[in-house]
Amino acid sequence: MAASEGAQELQDLVQFLRSPRADIRKAAVGMVQGLAATADGAQQLRTASDELLPALLWLMNDESHVSKAALTSLVNLSQDAGTAAKLLGIKCIEKAVDYIKDGNAASPELLTMLLTNVTTTEAGSCSLLQIGRGDLEGFHMGILLGRFLEPVDGPQDPYAYVAHIMTNVTRIQKGRDIVLEPGRGFLQALVSQIQSPSAIRRQGCSAAFRNLCFGAQEQEDTGEHDAALEPILSSRETLVAVTKPLNGESSPAADDDLVREALAEAVLILASSEKGRKALWTINTPELLRKGYEAEENSTVCQSMERTAELFISGAADPEIVEEEEAAEQPGDDAHKQEASGHAAGAA
DSSP states (O other), rough: OOHHHHHHHHHHHHTTTTTHHHHHHHHHHHHHHHHHTTHHHHHHHHHHTHHHHHHHHHGGSHHHHHHHHHHHHHHHTTTHHHHHHHHHHHHHHHHHHHHHHOOOSSSSSHHHHHHHHHTTHHHHHHHHTTSSGGGGTHHHHHHHHHHHOOOOOSSOOOTTTTTHHHHHHTSSSHHHHHHTTSSSHHHHHHHHHHTOHHHHHHHHHHHHHHHHHHHHHHTTTGGGGHHHHHHHOOOHHHHHHHGGSSSOOOOTTTTTTHHHHHHHHHHHHHHTTTHHHHHTTTTTHHHHHHHHHHOOOHHHHHHHHHHHHHHHHHHHHHHHHHHHHHTSSSSSGGHHHHHHHHHHHHOO
């Protein structure tokens, strides 16, 4: 009897979310927010998810206080994979991106946190990327990155969690293909945030960059390794940005263990091919890693650096690479080295 009464009370609560009276909606969503913040309460709410989730999405267009409470509830509930899947079925991603695109969101930060949760699965990432929708593929991601790159005014950074969305979508091959596609500017947007003062931004973007490199490594058996990495290896600016935090000099990225771990692993993958080593030689990466290794205390980063150094040493047996090393020692190349150093400093 008590269970039946509890279920009825929950159904009544859900109905109150759609009340025409603002004060009733406000009180009801406040109760839902409180329940969603606890494990037992969230589990109870999920028993009514078929009616609850559409109601909470509907409230995203309500007054600010109500909208934020609804979004907070959705963020907490969407940590459950089953709930995240149901949200995909009721066009959660499309609605969230529309609010972000139109600039009508009461809390862009909560919207991007919600998108982060629903893209932790392959289905969610494919939905956000609009896979299979022709010219629309990547359109939603472009909208999010446009907001992500807007100047941050004040202490609030409403779009910081777009970096974590990038981490999620780059876990799948199609997501990596879209991010690396020439002309989109997605790779440049990602790399530009590696030195961000925001830990959320720099850690998310560094992890996404590592995913891009891991994805290319997975294609090594098919002979497409170098082709997959071409957008990275052909960009001096990108190579400088992702190696600079490993040089042992203090900066937001260099002082962040998670960033260094991600980038050290990424550089290791880049150095695993002859073409990658050649590209890294052009910005004097071996010397940079040598200096960084002297100051490095993180064992994971040290291990990646050691393995990368071994690749450079073994790769030096290649005549073409030996020639490049010898050319790098010529006095006339000093200006080239200074240009690389200056460029990296200007990007910080």
